[in-house]
Amino acid sequence: MRDVGRLLRRQPLGAAGGLIVFVLIAVAVLAPRLAPHGPKEASFAPYLPPSVEFPMGTDQVGRDVMSRVIWGARLSLYVGLVSVVFGITAGSLWGAVTAYVGGATDIGSQRIVDAVMALPPIILALALMAALGQSVNNVILALVVLLTPTAARTIRSVALGVVASPYMEAARAVGASRWRIISRHLMPNCLAAYIVLVTTNVSYAIVVEASLSFIGAGAPPDEPSWGGMLTAGIQAIETAPWMIFFPGLSISLAVFGLNLFGDSIRDVTDPRLRGGLG
Amino acid sequence: MTTAKTLRILAGLMLLAVLAAPGAQAQDKPRTGGILTWFDYGDPGRLDVHAESPLVVQQATAGIYSGLLHYDPDDPSKIAGDLAERWTVSPDGKTYTFYLRKGVKWHDGQPFSSADVKASFDRILNPEFQSPKCGASLKPMVAGVEAVDANTVQFKLKFPAAPFLPSLASAWCRVAAKHILAKYGDLNQPEAQIGTGPFKFKKYERGSVIEWEKNPNYFIPGLPYLDGVKQFILVGGPTQVAAAKAGKIMLWDAWPPMRKTQADELARARQDVDIFQASINTIFLVYLNSQKPPFNNPDMRRAVNLAIDRQEMVAKALEGAGVPCAILDPKLAGDFALPLEEVNKIPGCRQPKDQDIAEAKKLVEKHYPGGVDIEVAVRAVGNYVDRAQLAIAQLRKIGIRGTLKTHESAAGYAAWGKGDFTMIATQDRAMDVNDASGVFHIAYTTEGGSNYGRMSDPKVDELAERALKESNKDKRRQAYWELQRYIFSRGDTATIAVAWVEGWFFTDKKLKNYKPGLTTYDNNTFMKVWLSQ
Numbered sequence: 001m002r003d004v005g006r007l008l009r010r011q012p013l014g015a016a017g018g019l020i021v022f023v024l025i026a027v028a029v030l031a032p033r034l035a036p037h038g039p040k041e042a043s044f045a046p047y048l049p050p051s052v053e054f055p056m057g058t059d060q061v062g063r064d065v066m067s068r069v070i071w072g073a074r075l076s077l078y079v080g081l082v083s084v085v086f087g088i089t090a091g092s093l094w095g096a097v098t099a100y101v102g103g104a105t106d107i108g109s110q111r112i113v114d115a116v117m118a119l120p121p122i123i124l125a126l127a128l129m130a131a132l133g134q135s136v137n138n139v140i141l142a143l144v145v146l147l148t149p150t151a152a153r154t155i156r157s158v159a160l161g162v163v164a165s166p167y168m169e170a171a172r173a174v175g176a177s178r179w180r181i182i183s184r185h186l187m188p189n190c191l192a193a194y195i196v197l198v199t200t201n202v203s204y205a206i207v208v209e210a211s212l213s214f215i216g217a218g219a220p221p222d223e224p225s226w227g228g229m230l231t232a233g234i235q236a237i238e239t240a241p242w243m244i245f246f247p248g249l250s251i252s253l254a255v256f257g258l259n260l261f262g263d264s265i266r267d268v269t270d271p272r273l274r275g276g277l278g
Numbered sequence: 279m280t281t282a283k284t285l286r287i288l289a290g291l292m293l294l295a296v297l298a299a300p301g302a303q304a305q306d307k308p309r310t311g312g313i314l315t316w317f318d319y320g321d322p323g324r325l326d327v328h329a330e331s332p333l334v335v336q337q338a339t340a341g342i343y344s345g346l347l348h349y350d351p352d353d354p355s356k357i358a359g360d361l362a363e364r365w366t367v368s369p370d371g372k373t374y375t376f377y378l379r380k381g382v383k384w385h386d387g388q389p390f391s392s393a394d395v396k397a398s399f400d401r402i403l404n405p406e407f408q409s410p411k412c413g414a415s416l417k418p419m420v421a422g423v424e425a426v427d428a429n430t431v432q433f434k435l436k437f438p439a440a441p442f443l444p445s446l447a448s449a450w451c452r453v454a455a456k457h458i459l460a461k462y463g464d465l466n467q468p469e470a471q472i473g474t475g476p477f478k479f480k481k482y483e484r485g486s487v488i489e490w491e492k493n494p495n496y497f498i499p500g501l502p503y504l505d506g507v508k509q510f511i512l513v514g515g516p517t518q519v520a521a522a523k524a525g526k527i528m529l530w531d532a533w534p535p536m537r538k539t540q541a542d543e544l545a546r547a548r549q550d551v552d553i554f555q556a557s558i559n560t561i562f563l564v565y566l567n568s569q570k571p572p573f574n575n576p577d578m579r580r581a582v583n584l585a586i587d588r589q590e591m592v593a594k595a596l597e598g599a600g601v602p603c604a605i606l607d608p609k610l611a612g613d614f615a616l617p618l619e620e621v622n623k624i625p626g627c628r629q630p631k632d633q634d635i636a637e638a639k640k641l642v643e644k645h646y647p648g649g650v651d652i653e654v655a656v657r658a659v660g661n662y663v664d665r666a667q668l669a670i671a672q673l674r675k676i677g678i679r680g681t682l683k684t685h686e687s688a689a690g691y692a693a694w695g696k697g698d699f700t701m702i703a704t705q706d707r708a709m710d711v712n713d714a715s716g717v718f719h720i721a722y723t724t725e726g727g728s729n730y731g732r733m734s735d736p737k738v739d740e741l742a743e744r745a746l747k748e749s750n751k752d753k754r755r756q757a758y759w760e761l762q763r764y765i766f767s768r769g770d771t772a773t774i775a776v777a778w779v780e781g782w783f784f785t786d787k788k789l790k791n792y793k794p795g796l797t798t799y800d801n802n803t804f805m806k807v808w809l810s811q
Contacts, residue, residue: 042671046594047539060661061594061668134684216658220682222667232664234516238546239539 014264020257028074037064039071039224047240057242060232068224069246075225076254079136080205083143088197090144091151096186098152099159100178110156113149121146125208129217136219139212143205151197158193162186192269199265203258210251226251306790308503312809314789315527317512319534320659320687321485326465327452328402331410331727332691333533333708333798336449338488339465341477341507341803342385343452344497346376346395346431347443351806354795357447361390361474371438371749378429382497384455385478392425397456399423399433408695410727411450411710414719418746419445437747440754441713448710449799476502476805485511496805503808513687515540515661523547528786528809532798533558533706534660535781538597544784551784555599559610559709559797560779561717562591562600564669565694565702565731568772572650573700573731576770577641582701583626583769584638585676586669592777595665595704599780603627605762606714607778614714614755616762624766626774638676649677655699656682657690666703694730702730706779708798714758718742721773722765731772737764 027034037043041063048058056065098109116124125142132138162168163186171181210227212218219225221232226247233243322334327343330336347365350358359365362376382390402413403420419439424432435442445451454465455472462470471479474497477490488509492502510527512518519540521527525548530536536544541553566573566582573579588602601607603622606615621627628634642650654673656666663684670680680701685693693699707728709716720726723742724734741764745757765771785792788810795801 040667040671040674042594042668061664061671063671135681216684221663221684222670222682235661236539237516238543 011264011267013260014267017257017260017262017264020253021261024073024077024254024257027070028077031070031074035064035067035070037067039063039068040222041067047236049240050242056246057240059229059240059243060236065229065243065246068229069226069250071224072226072229072247072250073254075136075219075223076206076209076251079140079143079209079219080202080258083140083205083209084147084198084201086140087144087147088151088194088201091148091153092155092187092190092194092197094148095152095154095156096159096190097182099156100163100182100186102163106156109152113152116145116149117153121208122211125212126215126217129212134217134220136223139209139218142212143208146208147201147205150201151194154197155190155193158190159186162189165189196262196266196269199258200262203255203262206251206254206258308791308806308808309810310503310808311505312811314504314507314529314804314807314809315510316507316529316531317510317518317521317527318488319518320513321511322488323484323688324466325468325471325482327450328398328409328412328454328465329407332687334687336411336799337509337532337802338482339452339471339473339479340449340475340799341490341502341805342471342475342479343454343473344475345447345449345452346378347447348449348803349447349795349800351791351793351801351803354793354801357443361395361453372435374433374435374442375426376431376433378431379497380429382474383495384458384474385472385493386455388455388457390453390455390474391428392431393428394456395431395453396423396425397459398453399451401454401459402451408727410720412445412448412452414725414727415441415445415448415711415716416451417725418719418743438749439746440749441711441715441746444711444713449795449797449802450710476803477507480506487511498805502805504804507804513659519543522551522784525786528789529792530783531785531792531794531802533560533708533779535599535779535783537661538599538782541782541784550787552787553782553784555780555782556794557607557609557778557780559712560706561605561607561709561721562596562665562704562706562776562779563702563721563728564774564776565699565705566772566774567697567700568731568733569697570700572646572652573772575645577645578650579772580770581638581641581676582673582678583771583774584634584641585672585678586626586774586776587631587672588627588776589629590672591665591668595661595668596777596779596781599782600777601780602777603775604778605717605765605775606758610709610712610778611714611758614758616759616766621766625769635675642677646677649679651679651681652700653683654680654701654703655690655693656684656703657687657705658684659687660706662704669703697730697732699730704776705730710797710799712796714754715742715746717775718761719746722771729773733772735768 042061044058044062046058046060046062048054050057054064059065098106128142128145168185171185209218213225213227214230219228221228229247230244236243318334318337320334322338324330325335325339327339344360346362347357348360350356361378363379365374365376367374378392384390401407402409403417419435419442421434421436426432458470458472468482476493476496478493480491481489490507492505512521522544535558545553564586566579568574592600592602604615608615626634654666654670656662666682673680707720720728723739741761745754745761748754748757790808790810792807793801
């Protein structure tokens with residue numbers, strides 16, 4: 001508890017971000033209990049302004065905006081976490097292995113990473129969605145493709161430093177197999193970077209999902225995607241501005257909180273920045 | 279004030295009135311010049327007016343072509359000669375002879391003749407040729423077309439048919455050049471857009487704009503008044519409304535109509551427009567694919583027919599501007615439509631909806647005890663996606679769980695034509711003819727051009743044909759009542775009539791002599807429209 005207290009005092013912004021992330025996770029997990037109505041239930045009058053009965057108003061087909069915002073947290077977190085865990089994990093393995101193997105494998109692999117990273121991310125995502133079709137799982141797949149090269153590049157640079165360290169040489173000297181070295185020595189020493197990548201890219205994944213849904217290339221329009229809700233809200237921006245305000249606020253808060261939290265995790269895990277905490 | 283001074287003031291006022299009067303009258307006199315701007319709601323892609331059915335195609339080419347007949351731009355309720363100067367009907371009502379204008383030239387300078395009319399209608403009437411608009415209307419009625427001489431053409435009908443002239447005057451039954459059909463094989467390409475209309479096809483930038491320019495050799499001297507017409511391709515309601523508010527377009531005349539909320543926005547933004555509400559002779563339909571599970575099962579089709587809440591659709595998706603449930607709209611079809619009091623008692627149209635929902639649920643549970651998952655397709659145009667979401671929410675109540683699949687406009691039509699769907703959540707069909715026969719021959723008969731659900735009922739075909747052939751008005755009305763009642767009594771049709779669509783439109787005050795047609799497709803050649811500034 002004392003350490004936690006010290007952490008809070010040293011990282012107040014991180015603590016604030018952590019609180020926002022905690023609320024986001026709680027809302028996502030408890031969505032079925034928190035949301036007064038189903039996200040696709042269109043039983044009410046359209047364009048009702050915020051009131052006691054509908055704190056965030058209703059949308060163009062008579063759905064409760066607050067219920068959709070709450071369920072949208074679940075969708076955003078699901079997309080964000082799943083895509084990041086798969087993408088960053090796949091990229092980390094790729095980067096670590098090629099860093100260890102080195103030579104032509106490493107060079108060739110990095111050229112592939114260069115090629116993918118040269119494409120503007122949204123264009124690449126759009127092309128993938130056009131090929132795969134609209135669905136939440138296809139958004140995750142597109143995000144995995146975007147995130148993997150970034151993770152590969154970052155973890156490779158960390159892994160190159162670890163590969164050159166004396167204990168790695170010692171492991172090779174005692175005859176440890178390549179896979180034992182990678183799994184027992186290399187990957188664990190890249191864990192800090194991996195954690196930072198995961199925490200800092202969840203917000204990126206949420207923004208990309210919202211962007212794709214906003215332009216109609218992400219989750220299907222009836223899914224409670226915050227980005228998709230912005231698209232519907234634009235149609236009635238003068239008549240029903242709450243349709244844009246609440247999903248927009250949700251995206252902003254989620255990204256803000258995740259960024260603060262991710263920065264704080266990075267600061268804590270980076271020995272150069274840790275200071276007297278360690 | 280002295281008497282002299284008063285008299286001088288009065289004289290001055292009288293002089294002013296005299297001078298102003300010619301100016302005021304000059305405002306009513308057509309002014310030549312200017313470019314009319316409006317919009318197309320989607321990119322047409324293909325431009326073959328004989329083979330296609332989307333409004334975007336007809337709009338893109340409307341001013342390029344002429345028909346034998348058209349709806350009079352000065353009085354859109356009347357049929358007038360276009361390429362035909364006059365026509366006669368044989369005593370038995372089965373032979374129509376059209377006497378063509380002389381000296382008409384195609385936009386490429388080639389002379390027009392009856393051979394072009396024959397080539398066009400031979401193509402449209404060819405049983406192997408898919409013509410979902412003109413062909414679907416004329417094929418049941420017309421036996422053949424003959425060129426009697428270079429300036430005379432005859433249509434032989436299978437039977438005397440009251441809808442023949444209104445169908446022939448449809449904006450889809452345009453005459454194309456024989457030499458162009460021979461050269462290109464179809465009319466899809468911009469280069470093939472050679473007509474005899476008031477405008478020549480100038481430019482088609484995919485996804486951006488379609489432009490026409492004045493035909494200086496148009497067969498009516500002095501027309502058109504405009505130098506050209508520009509149609510911006512504006513996809514999506516917000517883009518269309520933004521263009522209207524910014525003054526980028528001068529009219530909103532067809533599908534999709536503005537919603538009330540959009541009309542109010544425009545009224546707040548601009549005072550130099552006239553905004554009006556009107557019916558657009560368009561029916562909002564839901565289609566079920568009767569050739570594939572689960573809707574090859576009549577019980578499942580019956581369940582959807584019961585569950586769709588038409589009144590809610592009109593209230594929410596059309597913002598109250600529509601006539602729910604009717605297969606024929608009394609406002610348009612008069613007493614050919616069943617009375618709404620009768621229609622609103624039919625299963626599927628009853629309010630409150632509880633009984634319909636309960637019956638529908640039982641039907642679904644009988645075949646799919648755990649419910650069923652289906653793909654619900656829709657073209658992403660207008661507010662179709664909103665309508666689809668409403669339909670999905672309504673079907674969820676009876677255990678049908680829909681996943682929304684959106685298509686780009688042209689791709690959607692291609693999918694509908696191939697039967698590549700389970701359910702089409704919404705598809706508006708505009709009538710090409712203001713006649714009671716229209717909706718049945720479009721959407722309900724086996725050969726219907728927009729019978730996407732592949733519904734085939736010999737009794738519907740027989741009743742529709744009987745009504746089409748009937749020349750006595752009272753008997754015709756009875757025939758259409760019988761047809762509507764039969765369709766309602768089936769309760770398991772693959773085509774579900776949700777509502778007749780109304781909406782809001784506007785014209786810029788400087789746009790003069792524009793009169794909306796009785797259907798979405800008519801009177802958008804702008805041949806007699808002018809701009810006052």
